[in-house]
Amino acid sequence: MSSIRHIAVLGATGSIGGNTLNVIARHPERFRASVLTAHRQVDALVALCVQHRPALAVIGDSTLEGELGRKLAAAGVRCDAAAGHDAITAAVSGDLCDTVVAAIVGAAGLDSTLAAARSGKRLLLANKESIVMAGPLLLAALQEGGGELIPVDSEHNAIFQCLPGGRPDLGKSGVRRLILTASGGPFRGRTRAELSAITPDQACKHPNWVMGRKISVDSATLMNKGLEVIEAHHLFNAPAETIEVLVHPQSLVHSLVEYVDGSVLAQLGNPDMRTAIAHALAWPERVDAGVAPLDLAAHAALHFEAPDLSTFRCLALAFQALRAGGDAPAILNAANEVAVEAFLTGALPFLSIADVVESVLTELPPQAVVDVQSLTERDRTAREAARRILRNAC
Ligand code: NAD
Ligand code: MG
Numbered sequence: 001m002s003s004i005r006h007i008a009v010l011g012a013t014g015s016i017g018g019n020t021l022n023v024i025a026r027h028p029e030r031f032r033a034s035v036l037t038a039h040r041q042v043d044a045l046v047a048l049c050v051q052h053r054p055a056l057a058v059i060g061d062s063t064l065e066g067e068l069g070r071k072l073a074a075a076g077v078r079c080d081a082a083a084g085h086d087a088i089t090a091a092v093s094g095d096l097c098d099t100v101v102a103a104i105v106g107a108a109g110l111d112s113t114l115a116a117a118r119s120g121k122r123l124l125l126a127n128k129e130s131i132v133m134a135g136p137l138l139l140a141a142l143q144e145g146g147g148e149l150i151p152v153d154s155e156h157n158a159i160f161q162c163l164p165g166g167r168p169d170l171g172k173s174g175v176r177r178l179i180l181t182a183s184g185g186p187f188r189g190r191t192r193a194e195l196s197a198i199t200p201d202q203a204c205k206h207p208n209w210v211m212g213r214k215i216s217v218d219s220a221t222l223m224n225k226g227l228e229v230i231e232a233h234h235l236f237n238a239p240a241e242t243i244e245v246l247v248h249p250q251s252l253v254h255s256l257v258e259y260v261d262g263s264v265l266a267q268l269g270n271p272d273m274r275t276a277i278a279h280a281l282a283w284p285e286r287v288d289a290g291v292a293p294l295d296l297a298a299h300a301a302l303h304f305e306a307p308d309l310s311t312f313r314c315l316a317l318a319f320q321a322l323r324a325g326g327d328a329p330a331i332l333n334a335a336n337e338v339a340v341e342a343f344l345t346g347a348l349p350f351l352s353i354a355d356v357v358e359s360v361l362t363e364l365p366p367q368a369v370v371d372v373q374s375l376t377e378r379d380r381t382a383r384e385a386a387r388r389i390l391r392n393a394c
Contacts, residue, residue, distance in 0.1 A: 226318020
């Protein structure tokens with residue numbers, strides 16, 4: 001078998017996808033992008049195919065299959081083309097790749113993430129919504145496939161780096177607490193009254209990171225951190241009471257692990273996702289990520305504070321869903337996806353995102369997570385409930 005890693009980049013046209021392709025292109029002797037997928041952006045996908053020459057390009061929207069084939073041919077790219085949700089899942093399971101970067105946004109990434117785990121690929125997980133929704137199912141799929149999951153979310157990648165051998169089992173590691181850092185988003189320090197008229201563009205203007213719009217809004221509400229708390233719970237087998245959130249506006253300390261002897265290990269670096277991506281691609285080796293060296297003297301002071309849970313209620317709701325257990329995190333996630341989309345289209349005020357999520361959680365008491373079918377059904381029910389609440393509110 002060749003020593004080159006063959007990588008499927010799911011969500012190649014997105015922010016994580018672009019950063020991944022940037023790291024891959026720096027190391028042609030190690031990495032090859034063999035499968036690229038996108039949702040609807042045919043032109044952007046074709047441009048990436050011109051540059052990276054994958055064996056297969058997949059467009060999620062099946063009505064765009066013909067357009068993708070024509071445009072690839074016109075661009076002189078000789079690669080297979082496929083379309084549809086199932087084609088993405090099939091590409092992940094097949095032998096075109098040994099590594100899968102799960103960077104689709106939202107619950108839409110669940111099937112392909114599970115398929116990557118089940119087929120024993122190295123899974124680089126950016127799509128946090130899939131582990132939030134289906135944590136136990138994803139862990140079971142990983143065990144079944146025998147592959148490995150390396151977190152790409154910067155906080156979880158930091159924790160992975162601070163645990164001995166990346167060992168994802170707190171009980172045996174002498175770990176007391178996982179401390180997830182949060183930038184606090186663009187509205188840190190604001191009061192609720194000051195947040196009543198926030199626009200989507202204001203919410204998407206993150207102080208430190210350039211990201212897709214959904215995760216940018218999640219960062220502004222702190223739901224992103226809430227999803228990450230649930231993600232950490234599953235990835236590291238950590239009870240809710242061992243996970244803490246610490247606001248750190250500079251985003252240089254990406255997270256910390258506290259041990260029972262009082263040691264606290266942290267991973268630091270500039271806020272650039274290529275560090276976590278390069279770490280996960282090359283692990284257990286290290287490769288250049290193209291990231292500027294961290295100049296701590298230039299930053300001088302690092303600041304830390306507790307999160308404001310009464311202004312940023314989404315973080316409290318995520319802890320509540322984690323403690324409630326069962327499929328409450330999946331309900332939380334579904335309601336949040338609907339509410340964020342409504343906010344982005346101007347149909348819901350910023351502060352009401354938390355209200356929608358809370359109402360749906362109250363309406364749908366948790367059930368046990370049994371299988372993907374029932375979970376998908378609950379996801380649908382939660383979305384319908386959120387849409388009804390939105391309609392009644394307008
Ligand atoms: P993005 O919006 O920039 O990109 C999303 C990608 O997913 C695009 O390529 C899009 O074509 C594809 N996509 C969207 N809907 C799809 C669907 N229904 N079917 C198939 N493909 C679909 O998002 P992003 O910022 O790159 O985030 C991707 C994931 O990574 C999210 O789960 C996010 O929470 C996570 N993440 C992102 C960052 C970051 O810095 N951007 C950091 C940590 C984690
Ligand atoms: Mg993160």
